[in-house]
Amino acid sequence: MQQDNRTPDQAPLALARGATEQPLIEQTIGECFDAMVARQPEHEALVSVHQGLRYSYRQLQQAARQLASALLGLGLQPGDRIGIWSHNNAEWVLMQLATAQVGLVLVNINPAYRTAEVEYALNKVGCRALVTMRQFKSSDYLAMLQQLAPEWAHGQPGALESGTLPHLRSVVWIDQPGQGEEVPGLLRFSELMARGRSDDPRIDRIAATLKPIDPINIQFTSGTTGFPKGATLTHRNILNNGYFIGEAMRLSPVDRLCIPVPLYHCFGMVLGNLACLTHGSTIVYPNDAFDPLAVLQTVQDERCTGLHGVPTMFIAELDHPRFAEFDLSSLRTGIMAGSPCPIEVMKRVVSDMHLDQITIAYGMTETSPVSCQSRTDTPLDKRVSTVGQVQPHLEVRIADPETGATLARGQAGELCTRGYSVMQGYWGDEARTREAIDPEGWMHTGDLATMDEEGYVNIVGRIKDMVIRGGENIYPREIEEFLYRLPQVQDVQVVGVPDQRFGEELCAWIVVKPGQALSEDEVRDYCRGRIAHYKIPRHIRFVEGFPMTVTGKIQKFRIREAMKEQLGLQEARTA
Incomplete structure (x- = not known):
């Protein structure tokens, strides 16, 4: 990392560049995953505890190809957008892999969205298909969809062309064993899968035409006012970010990562799924949504070596009345991120949960997301007081919010990021893209931060906060x-x-x-x-x-x- 940038008076600038010894992965997600399958086809790739499902790398590849074939059978073409509106399950990661294999753009839709937000998201990016949960607790997703588009309830999806969801052509609902009733106008996920063939020649033919710089994922940022913006991310963006995140955690095929964070967010699908799949590790989902007891039980039963979470999740696990009953001694690493990590909580996680190699990560959806991360050997005082150093192949700097000039180390200013991880832009919104990414390629995060002499970054708040x-x-x-x-x-x-x-x-x-x-x-x-x-x-x-x-x-x-x-x-x- 370069440390010698200096101002005219020789004070070091708050500018750091990541290491470049390890080259970037110049493959698509499908190519990278296929290579891992070839290396360890029988190694366990996915455990979905709440569904009772287990897949080897070969089985996950075959299922993803079968789904890709089925999606092409719906008439979808490379570049088309398909939404996923669901909590964590095996179907989610199958969609992530299948869409990447044939160049479909996966659109992550927050399960907390309601009708107005879903209508906005589907129409903003022109989704031609949607895969959704049927319901979760008090949320009835199909009822919300049919409220938006009554045509579905009458089995007339073609009538949508002039309705509220004019781009949508297919809706698939994730069915579970024992759910025998039909839903007019909608297709079961199990039925969709049955239509596909893992040996469909179209899959490899399309895969050969895809490029790492192709957009493959749209994630809606959680704005505080107005409707969210759709950050457009490429294979190159999220595949490399997942890889270097896993490198910071020292992941390998022996690791089993418990992922209770949501997949629709970068934390689950990049820091979780892609970090594992690029290192041959095992993905473990404890439940469809966060449940501290399910996490503790899963870590013990599956002998997980890693655990992700936001601070509130770790607090809920530590303070669960049955916490002391569980053997968490298999744990060593993981990531705490999503919001500022309280120092006292971090200390308890290290001492009481055996996570002595836990890392801190910082980023934003628009940067795929991680731009700074601590490592497993980062001194504890730095792990509990900073978000680590700049990731490989990226640059970060601390800028004066008023002038944009790079500040000296130790001064608080806006954190900016530049490099491979920066999104292509906000889908269909060039004006907002120009506001976020300046002409020199710096993504302006809106976060206030400082950088010390060793390049460690500390987030001190939001500019607006x-x-x-x-x-x-x-x-x-x-x-x-x-x-x-x-x-x-x-x-x-x-x-x-x-x-x-x-x-x-x-x-x-x-x-x-x-x-x-x-x-x-x-x-x-x-x-x-x-x-x-x-x-x-x-x-x-x-x-x-x-x-x-x-x-x-x-x-x-x-x-x-x-x-x-x-x-x-x-x-x-x-x-």
């Missing part, structure tokens, strides 16, 4: 890390809320550990004398949890909205 109180810049992450030291605190989020006197005031939402008690006065007393007075939260609320996305990202804007509403009501009553 930075609180300005009485002219002082305050980074909520710093206050959160401090409050985690309180033994009664299980989780905490800090935001700024408007204040007429100081511009903004700090507000802390705190989740107290089960069986513990904590008061506002105790929190403030703990802060006094330990942090500057202007960093002490004025508003403190004790809550059961935080508003968050399915991937575990805290939605701070919703906390701010709730607080503004509360404070507005209070002010009205006072008046």
